[in-house]
Amino acid sequence: MNNVQGLLDFIDRSPTAFHATANICAELEKAGRTRLLEGEAWKLEPGRGYYVTRNMSSVIAFDMPKADVDSMRIIAAHSDSPTFKIKENAELSVRGKYTKLNVEKYGGMLFSTWFDRPLSVAGRIVVRTEKGIEARLVDIDKDILVIPNVAIHMNREINDGFKYNAQTDLMPLFGDGEAKGGFKKLVAEAAGVSEDDIIGNDLFLYPRIKGGILGREDEYIISPRLDDLECAYSGLAAFLAAEKPESGVNMLCVFDNEEVGSGTKQGADSTFLNDVISRIFIACGKTSEDACRALAASFMLSADNAHAVHPNHPEKTDEENCVFMNEGIVIKFNANQRYTTDAVSAAFFHRILADKDIPCQHFANRSDVAGGGTLGNISGSHVSINTLDIGLAQLAMHSACETAGAKDVDYMMNGMTAFYNTHVAVGADGEYFMN
Numbered sequence: 001m002n003n004v005q006g007l008l009d010f011i012d013r014s015p016t017a018f019h020a021t022a023n024i025c026a027e028l029e030k031a032g033r034t035r036l037l038e039g040e041a042w043k044l045e046p047g048r049g050y051y052v053t054r055n056m057s058s059v060i061a062f063d064m065p066k067a068d069v070d071s072m073r074i075i076a077a078h079s080d081s082p083t084f085k086i087k088e089n090a091e092l093s094v095r096g097k098y099t100k101l102n103v104e105k106y107g108g109m110l111f112s113t114w115f116d117r118p119l120s121v122a123g124r125i126v127v128r129t130e131k132g133i134e135a136r137l138v139d140i141d142k143d144i145l146v147i148p149n150v151a152i153h154m155n156r157e158i159n160d161g162f163k164y165n166a167q168t169d170l171m172p173l174f175g176d177g178e179a180k181g182g183f184k185k186l187v188a189e190a191a192g193v194s195e196d197d198i199i200g201n202d203l204f205l206y207p208r209i210k211g212g213i214l215g216r217e218d219e220y221i222i223s224p225r226l227d228d229l230e231c232a233y234s235g236l237a238a239f240l241a242a243e244k245p246e247s248g249v250n251m252l253c254v255f256d257n258e259e260v261g262s263g264t265k266q267g268a269d270s271t272f273l274n275d276v277i278s279r280i281f282i283a284c285g286k287t288s289e290d291a292c293r294a295l296a297a298s299f300m301l302s303a304d305n306a307h308a309v310h311p312n313h314p315e316k317t318d319e320e321n322c323v324f325m326n327e328g329i330v331i332k333f334n335a336n337q338r339y340t341t342d343a344v345s346a347a348f349f350h351r352i353l354a355d356k357d358i359p360c361q362h363f364a365n366r367s368d369v370a371g372g373g374t375l376g377n378i379s380g381s382h383v384s385i386n387t388l389d390i391g392l393a394q395l396a397m398h399s400a401c402e403t404a405g406a407k408d409v410d411y412m413m414n415g416m417t418a419f420y421n422t423h424v425a426v427g428a429d430g431e432y433f434m435n
Helices: 001-010 017-030 183-191 226-241 272-283 288-298 343-355 373-381 408-421
Strands: 035-036 049-054 058-065 072-076 084-096 098-106 119-128 135-140 173-176 196-207 212-214 220-223 249-255 299-303 329-332 360-363 386-391 394-395 402-405 424-426 432-434
Touching: 001 220, 001 226, 001 299, 001 408, 017 035, 017 049, 017 058, 017 119, 017 135, 017 226, 017 249, 058 272, 072 226, 072 272, 072 373, 072 408, 084 183, 098 196, 119 183, 135 183, 135 196, 183 226, 220 408, 226 249, 226 299, 226 394, 226 402, 249 272, 249 373, 249 432, 272 288, 299 343, 299 373, 329 343, 329 408, 343 360, 343 386, 343 408, 373 386, 402 408
Parallel strands: 035 049, 072 249, 072 299, 299 386, 329 360
Antiparallel strands: 049 058, 058 249, 084 098, 084 196, 098 173, 119 135, 119 196, 212 220, 220 402, 329 386, 394 402, 424 432
């Protein structure tokens, strides 16, 4: 259970994408990886590890090989989860007796799960300095908010189905009438800065729930943000556990903004991954043809959690291509390429898992249900390499609190580590040599 508790501790310390990225960077530093800055020249040494961030909410880490940069082994996950973002003009007064925070939804969350539970605020602020501006993380780390339900006596149709209005039903209560004007002061105190020095912010709500273990045999975990911090944490653990590559580059990418389409400078639909790969080849003195040859022998695991069969609604999933918690890594398929897995990438990963006796299972949506997409096909439009979509089975995806299998954490870490330790060379189109 050490890996499970490590995951839960990581999630608890990562209330936003900014905090998740900072925690990943701290672990990389502890393990001897060197930070690079996008605005400076890169000098890369064989056998050394590096990482670079963008927007403080996305990070790419890579280990240089001791020999040749002849391929890439990439794992990609995302740092963000559905939540509520606080608007710039944050406070709303109700009849002079209540103060609410003005929020808007970020991503597609299950609204009902956010009601009647303690909430807090975290993210980043931007403060003025003598030389310009500087971004800093902030976490109020206190029960300060609640989104209260309307009593059933005032809404007797609530249990017959109710459509929530994001503008009227989902504003969190911050305090009484005297709390008006106090939110920015609270943020400043938590950040240890002057209120007047705060000139920008990206602040989000998060549920004040600590993850835990449940089930008759402790077989399940329950926590906020399992989608997708479970895969991000597993990828980090595998990256650090993998052998230092003799040839080829091991790379971990954790992107922001997947939940809103990835179309930002720090998302999977940005130039971030391509920029990093290009700079690696430039720093190694490689030609454009060298880069094309290396990418032809490269593979990516796009890691984002999958829908387990629901105990109350098994009919929601395909009868045969369905998955269960604690039964292994999920390989995801979709004919319309919402998931990128094809015969080649699936076979490649099957062989890796079989050699290590790591269980896996296959997921496809019901043919009459449109599934969600993820990182693989988006990043593939910028860096075209063999990719498959994987994840771990979970319940209540996009809820304020989600449930997954305790055994699956080890399965994913071990499978990802085996992937990093597998070198690939390419022959004819469709022919790959693995060792």
